[in-house]
Amino acid sequence: MELQLIAAGRVVPFVIAALLPIVNPLSSAPIFLAMTTWCSADMRQALAKRIAVNGFILLLVSIFIGSHILAFFGISLPVVQVGGGLLVAAAGWRLLDPREDQLTTADATPWAPDEIIRRAFYPLTLLTSHSGAGVDIRCHYARR
Numbered sequence: 001m002e003l004q005l006i007a008a009g010r011v012v013p014f015v016i017a018a019l020l021p022i023v024n025p026l027s028s029a030p031i032f033l034a035m036t037t038w039c040s041a042d043m044r045q046a047l048a049k050r051i052a053v054n055g056f057i058l059l060l061v062s063i064f065i066g067s068h069i070l071a072f073f074g075i076s077l078p079v080v081q082v083g084g085g086l087l088v089a090a091a092g093w094r095l096l097d098p099r100e101d102q103l104t105t106a107d108a109t110p111w112a113p114d115e116i117i118r119r120a121f122y123p124l125t126l127l128t129s130h131s132g133a134g135v136d137i138r139c140h141y142a143r144r
Contacts, residue, residue, distance in 0.1 A: 023055065028128040034095050035124060046116050047124060054125040091123060 032051070036044050061069075070080065 022059070031095065032124070032128045035128070043116065047120055050117060050120040051125045051128060054121050055128075058125065087126065 032048070036047060039047065070077070
């Protein structure tokens with residue numbers, strides 16, 4: 001038992017180091033802040049927690065059953081990569097070109113907790129917790 005704990009202790013830093021470029025919190029933080037400018041601090045904290053849970057679940061599902069989901073719908077990996085790239089490009093364009101019709105902090109009405117859960121997955125989870133490296137890693141596992 002002690003030998004297994006020592007082996008697990010040696011592997012954990014490598015797992016964290018491998019997941020860090022996938023989740024990429026340093027580049028995701030400014031995107032999250034820009035997409036939630038209308039939020040209060042409490043709502044932003046609730047959204048961040050929900051995005052972390054959603055991102056973890058999405059990563060696990062895509063690693064373990066992602067290839068089966070793609071096969072069921074008949075979607076090829078290049079289509080997923082192009083679609084993901086277009087999604088990220090569209091979101092980036094919206095961040096670069098803010099429209100006047102977007103809510104400001106003064107105009108925003110607070111979301112109810114169920115509304116936070118409903119809206120936290122898209123666009124926030126998909127665009128902030130999964131960088132290009134994450135898509136490539138998930139596609140690599142889906143090929144197996």
